[in-house]
Amino acid sequence: MTKIKLSQKNARMIVDDLNRIIDENVNIMDRNGVILASTDEKRIGKLHAGARKIIEENLDELIIIKSDEYIGSKEGTNYPLIVNGEVVGVIGITGADEKCQVVAKCVKKMTEMMLSELIQKEEKTLEENIRNRFLEEWINDENMVITGNFIKRGKELGIDITLPRRFAALSVFSDHNDVDAAILKNIDNADNYLKRLILYDKNNIMLHMTSYMIVGVLQQSDEEIEAYYRNIKMYVENKYKVKIAIGIDESESDSALSVHSSVMKARRALQLGLRKKSADICFYSNLNLEILAEEISDTLKMEFIRKIFRGMDDTEMKEAVQLLETYYNMNGSVNKTARSLYLHKNTIQNRLKKISEHTYYDPRDYNNAALFYLAIYFYHETVTDL
Numbered sequence: 001m002t003k004i005k006l007s008q009k010n011a012r013m014i015v016d017d018l019n020r021i022i023d024e025n026v027n028i029m030d031r032n033g034v035i036l037a038s039t040d041e042k043r044i045g046k047l048h049a050g051a052r053k054i055i056e057e058n059l060d061e062l063i064i065i066k067s068d069e070y071i072g073s074k075e076g077t078n079y080p081l082i083v084n085g086e087v088v089g090v091i092g093i094t095g096a097d098e099k100c101q102v103v104a105k106c107v108k109k110m111t112e113m114m115l116s117e118l119i120q121k122e123e124k125t126l127e128e129n130i131r132n133r134f135l136e137e138w139i140n141d142e143n144m145v146i147t148g149n150f151i152k153r154g155k156e157l158g159i160d161i162t163l164p165r166r167f168a169a170l171s172v173f174s175d176h177n178d179v180d181a182a183i184l185k186n187i188d189n190a191d192n193y194l195k196r197l198i199l200y201d202k203n204n205i206m207l208h209m210t211s212y213m214i215v216g217v218l219q220q221s222d223e224e225i226e227a228y229y230r231n232i233k234m235y236v237e238n239k240y241k242v243k244i245a246i247g248i249d250e251s252e253s254d255s256a257l258s259v260h261s262s263v264m265k266a267r268r269a270l271q272l273g274l275r276k277k278s279a280d281i282c283f284y285s286n287l288n289l290e291i292l293a294e295e296i297s298d299t300l301k302m303e304f305i306r307k308i309f310r311g312m313d314d315t316e317m318k319e320a321v322q323l324l325e326t327y328y329n330m331n332g333s334v335n336k337t338a339r340s341l342y343l344h345k346n347t348i349q350n351r352l353k354k355i356s357e358h359t360y361y362d363p364r365d366y367n368n369a370a371l372f373y374l375a376i377y378f379y380h381e382t383v384t385d386l
Contacts, residue, residue: 006030006081006089010118011037014111024103025076025094028111031055031087035072040094047072051090054080058087065096077104083116131157135207139214142260159205164219167262168229169247169270170194171212172236190240197232212270214263222251222283229281245273246281275325275380301378308375311358320355321379324363324372327352332364 011028015037018026027038033052035043049070054062060080067074077100078092091111093104134157138144146161154161172191174183191213198204198215207214217225225248233244247269249262265284273282296304309317323341327348330336334352338345356362363372 004083004086004088004119006036006115008036010115010122011089013118014114015039017114018107018110022103022107024100026107027092027094028081029090029092031089033090036089043072048090048092049073050078051092054078054090055087063096063101077101079104079108081108081112081115083112083119088115127157131159132207134159135205135214139207139259139263144260158202160203161259163203165205165216165259165262166218166220166225166251167249167259167266168215168217168225169212169263169266170215170229171245171270171274173243173245173274175243186240187242190236190242190244193239194232194236194244197236212267214266216259219251222248222285226281226283233281245270247271247273248281248283250284275377296378298382301382305375305378305382308359308361308371310360316358317379318383319351320358321376323348323351324355325376327363328369328373328376332366 006028011030015026015028019039025039027040027043027048028036029048029051030036033048033050033055035046035048035051038044050062050064050073053059053070058080062078064070064073064075064078069075073092074094075096076092076094078090080087081089081091091104091108093100093107134154138150138154138161151161172187172194174187176183195206195208195213198206198217201217203218205216217228220228229246229248233246236242237244247266249265249269268287269282269284272287273280305317309320312320323337326340327334327337330340334345334348338348341348352363356364361368361371363369
């Protein structure tokens, strides 16, 4: 039974590559003898009866002496294309002289190698897509019912969902203010390298989303898993000059039934990590007020922000949030805040005083820190221009 199909896309790609190497006209036909790709575009889609003869009679070679000796054919040399022991199509080089015949043999080998590589990539992509669909079904469905058949499906894909795992959400990004095409390409390269590092361990699983990836590793303590990710984070960041934010679930979430909950916790921890300038590793257990924020509507969040930053317009509010976030990240150190923002410490003191006068809450009083911290958190979730 035939398993491998020669696609028109692959045929065209190979003909284009060959056209840059040799001067002769090249044609690639499918198993029905139809021309899939050709340096002579007028011939694409037409029958090449010589190619059909090769397929039907299992010929090793067909040299056509004169044009139209076979319907739709021209003088030249034609060979079957064999990949993994299977005839997938035919390649032909137009021309009757000995040079074309020699070239045709070389082109046959080159094409078979190129086809083999392309087919392997397609098969790998198909396998990854099937694995991703399975993982999405397992991870994203909070009402998932784990059955014996589902466990069996996973094992057939090399995924044992019965193994206890810790889940993390990882995001690769750049801290450059202006992100151009070169930086985006570098982020993509870092992302692919990170993926290879993680999947080097066959027990690890990964689901790649648009802007982050979900990773499941075998159950470990907080200390062990932090050391694991910190090592990977440091290696990739140093190699590609990027930043990696990582959010990790709770250690007790080790059941196949609680995967959705574990992943959601990892994603919430990642959101906190992305808000920190250091983009450090963040555990769900580090979240406090952030957990409550999940249950509050955006309307109420904006109302709370306006209440705390009363008397401030949008620009003043944005500047206050930037200052306070840095101030609290620096544990209330005016000197460290000043150095981080490249401002004089007196400027920081004056701005903190101004915030206190506007809001009637002194940010230097740690009794008010929780209010400002929550307002900053809500601000990031509801205002997009910071």
